[in-house]
Amino acid sequence: xxxxAQPKGDIMVDVKxxxxxxxxxxxxxxxxxxxxxxxxxxxxxxxxDWSFVVPRELVTERTLDLSFExxxxxxxxxxxxxxxxxxxxxxxxxxxxxxxxx
Numbered sequence: 001x002x003x004x005a006q007p008k009g010d011i012m013v014d015v016k017x018x019x020x021x022x023x024x025x026x027x028x029x030x031x032x033x034x035x036x037x038x039x040x041x042x043x044x045x046x047x048x049d050w051s052f053v054v055p056r057e058l059v060t061e062r063t064l065d066l067s068f069e070x071x072x073x074x075x076x077x078x079x080x081x082x083x084x085x086x087x088x089x090x091x092x093x094x095x096x097x098x099x100x101x102x
Contacts, residue, residue, distance in 0.1 A: 010098070012099055
């Protein structure tokens with residue numbers, strides 16, 4: 001995504017959504033987060049609301065490309081359902097805000 005201006009501080013990313021965690025089968029989802037091709041962190045999610053920080057040094061020319069990998073994604077068909085899609089995280093909102101430098 002293209003930012004309005006080059007950030008002076010780190011970028012806080014707040015996510016609200018839902019996890020695919022069939023009861024009694026999966027109790028969490030794992031997400032691996034990268035920004036502009038640089039691995040940031042791996043998070044073990046137990047709630048659809050979570051956040052992470054992108055260091056301002058990773059934002060170049062006002063561009064921020066976020067990538068997510070889901071190693072625990074699962075298909076409902078594997079648990080007796082009919083939906084064959086791999087599911088992990090459903091995003092409702094993703095909000096970016098700049099942490100002001102101290």
